[in-house]
Amino acid sequence: xxxxxxxxxxxxxxxxxxxxxxxxxxxxxxxxxxxxxxxxxxxxxxxxxxxxxxxxxxxxxxxxxxxxxxxxxxxxxxxxxxxxxxxxxxxxxxxxxxxxxxxxxxxxxxxxxxxxxxxxxxxxxxxxxxxxxxxxxxxxxxxxxxxxxxxxxxxxxxxxxxxxxxxxxxxxxxxxxxxxxxxxxxxxxxxxxxxxxxxxxxxxxxxxxxxxxxxxxxxxxxxxxxxxxxxxxxxxxxxxxxxxxxxxxxxxxxxxxxxxxxxxxxxxxxxxxxxxxxxxxxxxxxx
Ligand SMILES: [Zn+2]
Numbered sequence: 001x002x003x004x005x006x007x008x009x010x011x012x013x014x015x016x017x018x019x020x021x022x023x024x025x026x027x028x029x030x031x032x033x034x035x036x037x038x039x040x041x042x043x044x045x046x047x048x049x050x051x052x053x054x055x056x057x058x059x060x061x062x063x064x065x066x067x068x069x070x071x072x073x074x075x076x077x078x079x080x081x082x083x084x085x086x087x088x089x090x091x092x093x094x095x096x097x098x099x100x101x102x103x104x105x106x107x108x109x110x111x112x113x114x115x116x117x118x119x120x121x122x123x124x125x126x127x128x129x130x131x132x133x134x135x136x137x138x139x140x141x142x143x144x145x146x147x148x149x150x151x152x153x154x155x156x157x158x159x160x161x162x163x164x165x166x167x168x169x170x171x172x173x174x175x176x177x178x179x180x181x182x183x184x185x186x187x188x189x190x191x192x193x194x195x196x197x198x199x200x201x202x203x204x205x206x207x208x209x210x211x212x213x214x215x216x217x218x219x220x221x222x223x224x225x226x227x228x229x230x231x232x233x234x235x236x237x238x239x240x241x242x243x244x245x246x247x248x249x250x251x252x253x254x255x256x257x258x259x260x261x262x263x264x265x266x267x268x269x270x271x272x273x274x275x276x277x278x279x280x281x282x283x284x285x286x287x
Pocket of ligand 1: 030053169171
C-alpha cells in the first residue's frame with residue numbers, strides 16, 4: 001500500500017516508497033499539462049505540447065515499488081520551467097521593475113529561459129512583456145514549491161542513508177529542431193548527463209549506462225545534453241549527492257503529431273521497470 005503520498009493541486013505530486021526505502025529519488029519536471037488559468041499565451045495547444053515531456057512520470061512510475069521516491073510537476077514547463085535558475089530570465093519579457101539580479105544563460109538567448117519567450121523558433125508565446133508581478137507569482141507558486149519538494153526528498157534520503165542517488169527524468173524530440181544546439185541531428189535512444197562528471201560519481205553514471213545498453217538501447221553520455229539546472233543545483237558527489245539527468249528519445253513511445261502513446265510505450269515501460277529495479281539494488285548496496 002502506498003504511504004504518505006503528497007499532492008499540491010496544479011503544482012506537483014510526490015509518491016513515496018512502497019515498503020523499505022532506498023536512497024533513490026526520481027523527478028520529472030516537464031511532464032505537466034495542467035494549464036494554469038492565467039497562462040495567457042497566443043500559441044496552439046499542439047505547439048505547447050512539443051515542449052512537454054509527455055508521460056515521463058508514468059514511464060518512471062515504478063520507482064516507488066522499488067523503494068524510491070517519485071516527484072512530478074503538474075504545471076507545464078512552457079509556463080515556468082523548474083529546470084532553469086530563477087535568474088535565467090529574459091529582461092525583454094518583463095514589464096515593470098524586477099527586484100532581483102538577472103543572469104540570462106544561452107537558454108534564454110534561445111528563447112527558453114525560466115519563462116520562455118518562444119515556444120518554437122519564430123513563435124513568441126506572448127503578445128508582449130509580462131507584468132513583473134505575474135512572473136514573480138509563477139516563481140513563488142510553482143517554481144519554488146517544486147524545488148522545495150525535491151530538495152526535501154533528496155535531503156530525507158541522504159540523511160537516512162548517507163547518500164542519495166537522483167534521476168532527473170526528461171524526454172527529447174527524435175531530431176533536434178531550430179531551437180536546439182544540435183538542430184537537424186538524429187538523437188540516440190537515451191542521453192545521460194552529469195555535466196562532465198560534476199553532478200554524480202562515475203560509478204553511478206556508468207552503471208546506469210550499462211543497464212540501459214544491456215536492455216538494447218543506444219546510449220550517449222553528455223552529448224548533446226550536458227545536464228541543466230536541476231542536476232547542477234542538487235548534484236554534489238563530494239557530499240553524497242549524486243544527480244543524473246536522463247533524456248528518453250520520444251520516438252520510443254510517443255506519436256510526435258498526436259502526442260499519444262505509441263505501441264512502443266508498454267515495452268519501454270517494462271524495460272524502465274527493470275532498469276529501476278536493478279538500479280535500486282545497486283543504490284541500496286552503495287548508499
Ligand atoms: Zn525536459
